[in-house]
Amino acid sequence: MSVLLFSLAVFGTSILAGFLGAMTGLGGGVVIIPVLCLLFKVDIHYALGASLVSVIATSSGAAAAYVREGFSNIRIGMFLEVATTLGALLGAYLTAKVTGNWIGVIFGLVLLYSAWASLQKLQDVAQSATPDPLALRLNLKGSYPENGTEHEYIASHVPAAFGIMFGAGTLSGLLGIGSGAVKVLAMDYAMKLPFKVSTTTSNFMIGVTAAASAGIYLSRGYILPSLAMPVMLGVLVGSLVGVRVLARTEVKTIRIGFAAVIVALGAEMIFNGVTGRL
Amino acid sequence: MAGEKEHGLEMAMGRMLQIGVTIAALVVLVGGAMYLAQNGGSLREYEHFHAATPATTTISGIVASAKHLEPRGIMGFGILLLIATPVCRVIFGVVGFAILRDRLYTAISLIVLGVLLFSFIAKR
Numbered sequence: 394m395s396v397l398l399f400s401l402a403v404f405g406t407s408i409l410a411g412f413l414g415a416m417t418g419l420g421g422g423v424v425i426i427p428v429l430c431l432l433f434k435v436d437i438h439y440a441l442g443a444s445l446v447s448v449i450a451t452s453s454g455a456a457a458a459y460v461r462e463g464f465s466n467i468r469i470g471m472f473l474e475v476a477t478t479l480g481a482l483l484g485a486y487l488t489a490k491v492t493g494n495w496i497g498v499i500f501g502l503v504l505l506y507s508a509w510a511s512l513q514k515l516q517d518v519a520q521s522a523t524p525d526p527l528a529l530r531l532n533l534k535g536s537y538p539e540n541g542t543e544h545e546y547i548a549s550h551v552p553a554a555f556g557i558m559f560g561a562g563t564l565s566g567l568l569g570i571g572s573g574a575v576k577v578l579a580m581d582y583a584m585k586l587p588f589k590v591s592t593t594t595s596n597f598m599i600g601v602t603a604a605a606s607a608g609i610y611l612s613r614g615y616i617l618p619s620l621a622m623p624v625m626l627g628v629l630v631g632s633l634v635g636v637r638v639l640a641r642t643e644v645k646t647i648r649i650g651f652a653a654v655i656v657a658l659g660a661e662m663i664f665n666g667v668t669g670r671l
Numbered sequence: 672m673a674g675e676k677e678h679g680l681e682m683a684m685g686r687m688l689q690i691g692v693t694i695a696a697l698v699v700l701v702g703g704a705m706y707l708a709q710n711g712g713s714l715r716e717y718e719h720f721h722a723a724t725p726a727t728t729t730i731s732g733i734v735a736s737a738k739h740l741e742p743r744g745i746m747g748f749g750i751l752l753l754i755a756t757p758v759c760r761v762i763f764g765v766v767g768f769a770i771l772r773d774r775l776y777t778a779i780s781l782i783v784l785g786v787l788l789f790s791f792i793a794k795r
Contacts, residue, residue, distance in 0.1 A: 397707050399714055436720045446750055450696065453688040453756050460685030467681055471764055471779050478786040485790070531775070600688070600757035601783065607754045608790035614723025617716070618746035622703040625753070629696060 400623045403433060407627025411451065414628070415635025417511045417651045418592065420599070421628035422448050422570035423504055427658040430497070430671060435620065437493040437671050441569030442615030445603050447628035448571045452600035454629055455636060465593040466535045469548060469586070473558045473579070474598050478605035480562025485609035487567050497666030500568050504659030507574040508652040520546060520585055527551040537590055546587055554583040566606035569615075571599040680767040684760050691756030695749050702737075702745030709742060730791070758787050 394402075406428055407421065414421035422444040429440040459465055488496065524547045528534060534547035548554070557579035564572045573595055580591035610616050665671050725732035727747055734751075736744025764780035 394714060396714060399717075400703075400707060433717070435717045438720045439717055446753060449753050449757060450692055453692040453753075453760075456685050456688045460681045463678060463681075465681065467677070467684070467764065468776055471761075471776060471783060474761075474783045475779060475786070478783055478790075482786065482790055482793075532773075601761060601787070604754050604757040605787055605790045608787075609793065611754075612728050614720075614728045616727070616747075616750060617723075618702070618727060618743045618750060619706060620717055621750055622699050622706070622746045625699060625750070626696060626703070629692070 396619075399433070400619075403429070403620070404623035404627040406432075407447070407624045408631035408634075411447070411628035411631025411633075412635040412638075413631075413647070413651050413654075415451070415455075415632040416638065416647050418573060419507050419511055419651075419655075420448060420571040420573055421451060421632060422568075423507055423655060424658065425624055425628065426500065426569060427504070427662050429620075429624075431658070431661055431665065437496055438488070438613075438615045439617045439620050441488065441496070442610050442617060443569075443621040443624040445569040445607055445610055446616060446621045447625045448565075448569070448603045449600045449607065450625050450629045451632040452571065452596055452598075452603070454633060456597055456600070459593040459596055462593070464537050464589045465597045466533075466586075466590055467597070468531075469533050469535070469580075469584075469590075470594045470597045472531060472533060473555065474601050476555045476558035477562035477565065477598060477602040480559040480564075481566035481602050481605035482609070484563040484566025484568070485606035487563070488610075488615070489613060491567075493671045494666040494669050496567065497662045497671040499564075501659040501661075501663035501666065503564060503568060503570075503572070503574075504655050504662065508655040508659065510574040510577060511648055511655070512652050520549070525549050525551050533584075535590070537587060539589075544587065546585075546590065548584040548586060550583040550585075554579040557583060562602050562605070565599075565602050566609075569606070569610070571603065573599065676771060680763070680771070683767070684763050687763060688756055688760055691759060692753065695753035695756065698749030698752060699746050700749075702742050702747075702749055705740075706742035706746060758784070761787060 410424035411421040426440045426444050429435040430437050528548040528551050536543040536545045561572045561575035576595040580586045726736045733747040737748035761784045768776040
């Protein structure tokens with residue numbers, strides 16, 4: 394295969410990954426990394442680097458649309474970014490300390506969890522009767538418009554959410570993905586934020602989290618421009634189309650199909666990691 | 672209303688991200704087209720991790736390579752612009768919260784900015 398053909402094949406696959414990633418809210422990275430490793434036989438470190446670049450692109454590209462709707466909360470986002478960026482530094486540092494096979498196994502486990510999480514119905518958790526005093530002090534509250542009225546909310550369990558976000562950042566730095574599925578744990582279940590607020594705020598944060606690992610990835614040489622180029626452009630195109638289509642379609646069947654693909658990829662990553670083939 | 676000013680800050684951040692990612696993608700696209708036209712690469716370079724040169728791993732190296740109109744350098748420069756986009760968003764936060772006279776969040780934004788800058792000066 395020539396470099397031209399290879400780049401076109403990677404570009405096409407990345408469009409599909411970005412499209413499915415946007416439709417399911419998991420991001421393009423979870424699909425493109427295993428496909429690059431298993432199908433295109435790319436070294437896992439280059440796959441992580443290319444995916445990380447595409448994560449920054451999709452997060453930034455989608456942010457403008459989300460911000461306009463008025464759901465994202467920049468204070469909560471900025472506060473939790475302290476945790477995710479510190480976690481990302483740790484994760485990016487760890488990529489040099491653990492072998493590619495270990496990264497593959499951890500990646501597979503995160504894929505299996507993400508598949509499960511993507512099938513859960515997004516539901517608002519009831520707000521606590523007594524607000525977290527820390528949330529009051531840090532001003533972690535807001536309101537969002539729905540059916541013509543403003544709904545107010547305030548964050549609960551702030552320390553727990555901060556800890557989980559540190560973990561999400563570590564996974565993002567270690568695996569070159571956005572780890573949106575873990576963020577839902579912190580913002581929906583711990584902070585009990587309305588899901589529209591948590592989804593859009595999480596997307597807002599992903600780019601900054603990934604930028605924290607990007608400096609380390611770059612200096613280690615994980616970001617190969619010739620590979621990152623088709624992956625970044627493809628995922629960006631795919632996700633922009635995906636977000637448009639998402640607004641007009643019933644996605645349940647797509648979600649189930651995508652979850653099945655992710656389970657298969659996750660199982661194969663674990664198998665390849667355990668048998669030392671990555 | 673403070674709420675309106677805050678929404679203004681959010682909108683400015685969103686617009687900035689959109690512009691940044693568009694410029695970065697265009698630069699990567701131009702570099703990519705040049706790279707594929709020259710067809711100089713080998714598929715082998717993807718398969719095994721190898722020690723990289725400063726021309727692709729340091730900001731100064733990438734900028735120098737882009738100045739010489741090397742396709743890899745131009746793609747790398749586009750990727751640098753992309754990485755700089757969320758960093759600019761945090762700088763917007765620092766300035767925006769300062770204008771809103773929110774000291775706590777100006778400080779929190781500065782911490783995030785500090786972590787980001789540290790990741791670029793930290794050696795591995």
